[in-house]
Amino acid sequence: MKPQHLCETEKELTRRTAALIIQAAWQAASKQGHCTIALAGGNSPRPLYRMISGGLPPDLFTRLNLPLPAAVPHGEATVSLPWRQCIFFWGDERCVPPDDARSNYRMADEELFCGKNPEELTMFRMHGESSPPEAGAEAYEAELRQLFINEKKGSDSSYPVFDLILLGLGPDGHTASLFPDNPAALAETEQWVQAVRAPDMEPKVMRLTLSLPVLNHAETVVFYSPGKEKAALAASIERGERPDLPAGMVKALKGRVVWLYPHP
Numbered sequence: 001m002k003p004q005h006l007c008e009t010e011k012e013l014t015r016r017t018a019a020l021i022i023q024a025a026w027q028a029a030s031k032q033g034h035c036t037i038a039l040a041g042g043n044s045p046r047p048l049y050r051m052i053s054g055g056l057p058p059d060l061f062t063r064l065n066l067p068l069p070a071a072v073p074h075g076e077a078t079v080s081l082p083w084r085q086c087i088f089f090w091g092d093e094r095c096v097p098p099d100d101a102r103s104n105y106r107m108a109d110e111e112l113f114c115g116k117n118p119e120e121l122t123m124f125r126m127h128g129e130s131s132p133p134e135a136g137a138e139a140y141e142a143e144l145r146q147l148f149i150n151e152k153k154g155s156d157s158s159y160p161v162f163d164l165i166l167l168g169l170g171p172d173g174h175t176a177s178l179f180p181d182n183p184a185a186l187a188e189t190e191q192w193v194q195a196v197r198a199p200d201m202e203p204k205v206m207r208l209t210l211s212l213p214v215l216n217h218a219e220t221v222v223f224y225s226p227g228k229e230k231a232a233l234a235a236s237i238e239r240g241e242r243p244d245l246p247a248g249m250v251k252a253l254k255g256r257v258v259w260l261y262p263h264p
């Protein structure tokens with residue numbers, strides 16, 4: 001019989017992704033009292049963020065064999081993120097104001113944080129409206145260096161170690177705002193955050209993005225790519241067949257990379 005996830009609907013794929021993210025967040029929060037999460041942009045995460053925001057029935061985690069830590073409150077109708085213990089960041093941002101329809105911050109605000117008590121939320125957004133964009137990249141890196149200075153997790157790495165980084169996949173194999181036609185940005189090892197030129201695809205605006213080494217030092221990277229049109233590409237990248245593409249360069253040095261896409 002085909003493994004369950006090979007014949008699941010997009011809704012089931014989104015639910016499994018939401019459950020995995022919620023479990024990973026609770027595991028980090030239970031272990032160290034907080035969880036650092038870098039959010040993905042684009043459009044695909046909208047239903048995923050809505051699902052996480054609304055929470056999931058506890059029995060779903062059992063059915064998906066995603067056991068929840070004891071710290072998760074019992075007897076609730078739904079389980080969601082440990083909101084008070086989560087510290088939210090962004091993996092990339094478009095160089096537009098936060099209220100712009102193209103803003104990744106605005107998308108997360110509309111879909112993930114909607115209806116949440118702002119006092120419960122700790123977030124550090126990338127200031128896409130910065131001028132010049134390089135100043136926005138420097139400012140965000142300074143914030144990360146301040147926040148992660150004590151977050152060494154016993155590693156001697158000179159990069160921050162996020163508990164969770166959510167990533168999408170572009171049709172050209174880009175992820176965050178690391179594009180195949182920008183080798184300099186892909187080769188960057190000094191800057192944790194970069195301002196990169198506008199890609200040849202919409203939205204054609206400059207971007208701020210975490211650099212590849214930062215993605216590769218995360219505890220857990222979750223690639224969520226629900227579109228059937230990108231399934232074959234996702235599968236080939238997951239099999240390690242496309243080390244030439246940005247998404248194929250995301251390798252877990254110490255953590256894990258989880259690919260979630262509809263099987264072709």
Ligand code: 6PG
Binds near residue numbers: 042094169174
């Ligand atoms: C962005 C994203 C980008 C996105 C992919 C997939 O700001 O555009 O971070 O990397 O994840 O382009 O986009 P969709 O989810 O819209 O297909």
